[in-house]
Amino acid sequence: MAVKFFGRSLYKGRCFRRALSIDELREVARRQVPYFAFEYVEGGAEDERALRWNRGALENIRLIPNTLVDTSDRHQRISLFDRQSQSPLIVAPTGLNGMLRYRGDAALARAATAAGIPFTLSTVSNMLLEDVAVSAREVGDARMWMQLYVMNDRAVARNIVERADKAGYEALVFTTDANVFGYREWDRRNYREPGKLTLRNMMNVPFHPRWAWDVLRHGIPWFDNIVDFMPPEARSASGGVAFFPRLFAPNLSWDDVAWIRDAWPRKLLIKGVMSVDDARKAADVGCDGIILTNHGGRQLDSCVAPIEVLPEIAATVGERMTIIVDSGFYRGGDVVKAVALGADAVMIGRAALFGLTAGGEAGVAHALHIMMSEIDRTLGELGCCSLADVHPSMLVQG
Numbered sequence: 334m335a336v337k338f339f340g341r342s343l344y345k346g347r348c349f350r351r352a353l354s355i356d357e358l359r360e361v362a363r364r365q366v367p368y369f370a371f372e373y374v375e376g377g378a379e380d381e382r383a384l385r386w387n388r389g390a391l392e393n394i395r396l397i398p399n400t401l402v403d404t405s406d407r408h409q410r411i412s413l414f415d416r417q418s419q420s421p422l423i424v425a426p427t428g429l430n431g432m433l434r435y436r437g438d439a440a441l442a443r444a445a446t447a448a449g450i451p452f453t454l455s456t457v458s459n460m461l462l463e464d465v466a467v468s469a470r471e472v473g474d475a476r477m478w479m480q481l482y483v484m485n486d487r488a489v490a491r492n493i494v495e496r497a498d499k500a501g502y503e504a505l506v507f508t509t510d511a512n513v514f515g516y517r518e519w520d521r522r523n524y525r526e527p528g529k530l531t532l533r534n535m536m537n538v539p540f541h542p543r544w545a546w547d548v549l550r551h552g553i554p555w556f557d558n559i560v561d562f563m564p565p566e567a568r569s570a571s572g573g574v575a576f577f578p579r580l581f582a583p584n585l586s587w588d589d590v591a592w593i594r595d596a597w598p599r600k601l602l603i604k605g606v607m608s609v610d611d612a613r614k615a616a617d618v619g620c621d622g623i624i625l626t627n628h629g630g631r632q633l634d635s636c637v638a639p640i641e642v643l644p645e646i647a648a649t650v651g652e653r654m655t656i657i658v659d660s661g662f663y664r665g666g667d668v669v670k671a672v673a674l675g676a677d678a679v680m681i682g683r684a685a686l687f688g689l690t691a692g693g694e695a696g697v698a699h700a701l702h703i704m705m706s707e708i709d710r711t712l713g714e715l716g717c718c719s720l721a722d723v724h725p726s727m728l729v730q731g
Contacts, residue, residue, distance in 0.1 A: 349691035349699055355663040355684045358700055362690035366544050369523035369534045370432050374686050377630035378515040383638070384630030387661025390638035394670045395729045399716030407718045409708045413678055414504070414600050414621070414655065416476070419449030420705050421668055421720060424697075425659055425680035426480030426506060426604075431459025431554030433690045435547050440689055442469035442477065444697035448705070451476035453506055453680070456493055459554035466500045478504040480604070482511065483589050484580045489562045494596050496558075505597045506624065510605030512585040515632040587614060594619050602657070607642055612650045622655035622677075629660050629682055640671060644725070647675025665707025669715070673723045 352358040363371050377384030409420050424445045430437030438460045445452035446469045454465050454477065462479060469475035479497035483490040497505060525531045530538075538545060548554070556563065563580075594601055603615045604624035615623050625639035625646060639658045647656055658671050659680035668679045681704065688700030717723055 349688070349696045352691070352699065352703070355687060355700060355703060358684075358691055358696070358703065359687045361692075362687040362696075365541065365690050366433060367534060367537045367541050369520075369530060369537075370544075371690070372520050372523055373429060373432065374427075374683060374690070376517050376519045377634070378517055378632055379634035381519075381630060382634050383627050383632075383636040384661075387627065387630055387638045387640075388663070390640050391661055391664075391667045391670060393730060394640070396666065396670070396711070396715060397727045397729060398714055399727075402716035402718075404713045404716060404718050407709065407712050409705065409712065409720060411678065411720060413451070417449075418451065418476070418678070420701075420708060421672060421676075421678045422448075422450050422701065422704060422708075423478075423657065423678050423680045424450065424452045424685050425682035426453040426455040426478075426508070427682050427686055428455040428457035429459065429554065430455075430686070430689065432548065433686065434693050435551050436460060436468075437689050437693075438465050439468040440694035441685060441697055442466075442475065443472045444685075444688075444694050444701060445469075446472040446475040447698060448701045449473075450701070451478050451503070453478040453480050454502075455480050456482040456489075456508075456558060457556050459557060461557045462493070462496055462502070463500045466502065477502045478506055478602075480506040480508055481593070482508055482580075483582055483585055483593075484559075484562075485582045486562055487582075487589075489559055489580075490593070491596070492562075493558060494593065498598065502599075504600035504602060504621075505593070506602045506604050507590065507593055508604045509585060510607075510626065510628050510632050512581055512583050514581050515628065517631060587618060590615075590618050590620070602655070606646070607637065607639065609642075609645055609649050612646045616650045616653040620654060622657060623650070624657045624659060624680060625676075626659045626680075640674065643671065643674045643676060651675050662704075665704045665709070666711040668704065668708055669711045669720070669723055670728060672720050673725055673728055 349361045352361055411418050411421050424441055438458045442452040442465050454462055466477050479502040481493055523534050600621040602622040602624055603620050604626055606612050606623040612623055625643055627636040639660050643658055655677045657678045658676045662679050662681050663684055671679050684700055685697055688696035
């Protein structure tokens, strides 16, 4: 059972299928992997103010329900880029998933496909983008999106764009908020020097034999999509994390959007927009969508929460492009709040990773089921038959 202590759920169970919420699923996941692996997933930048405020800003919004409305035929389907999605959820791009589960990226993609929603693969995944697409398409009509980091060597990005195009990815998601790499202090404390765990963390590994059997017996995960562009000492997951800050390009500009728009024939989204001015620029240069994000609180500490800037950005460019939001979404009710404020869809990162860590592909499916069930229940309790019925007058902030 779950016990509430200072507002947090201390879930005592070990079976992910018994978890009733993402917070309880997190507790199952925490027990499955060594400290350093879980800290990588959960940690934020510096003092983690942005990480905490992402949740605080969402919790600060309250809902006003209508009553005596027949919602027996309600649904949460949306149209996203002229295709139907079964829910406003999108699985966000997350790197190093092979450190949590062997072939973790494929598990995420397959679960998303089975749920009828898009999956976004990270540039720094531990599987080839071609292999993930093949695996997802075994399940059904996969909606595969590819996240792009533009690094100092622009050849890396050009290679990813060409391969994603050839593999039939539906959309390209250009991440722009990691040009200067975030300082994740708690994550760094797990290493005595780059790529080398502290004694405490090394001693913790034997307490997770199932994780070691699942992950380590296949070898240390590599960054398969960019490994040919990295020096030998940076090609493993541990070495690559230490090398990352040298890979990212602090000279990113809107000129990079222009050549990517030229090179990519399908939907293009910019991930990292947080101001009205940048949203206008993205629309003006021909982007199909933007993703409002503070990188889950992992980049600029004390950054505003995306939900705070969503209403003004939606009012400014909502008629011109698709608006997606992420960072801090652990409850389906929070997804409904975002839609009411102008979002077309919501990306979830950690929520899906808790499922992956707790139970592989089935765990991801359970995480998606939890959030989709909460969206459905929230719609019914609000007196809405679909997300199209949700509007700002149903919200009170502050």
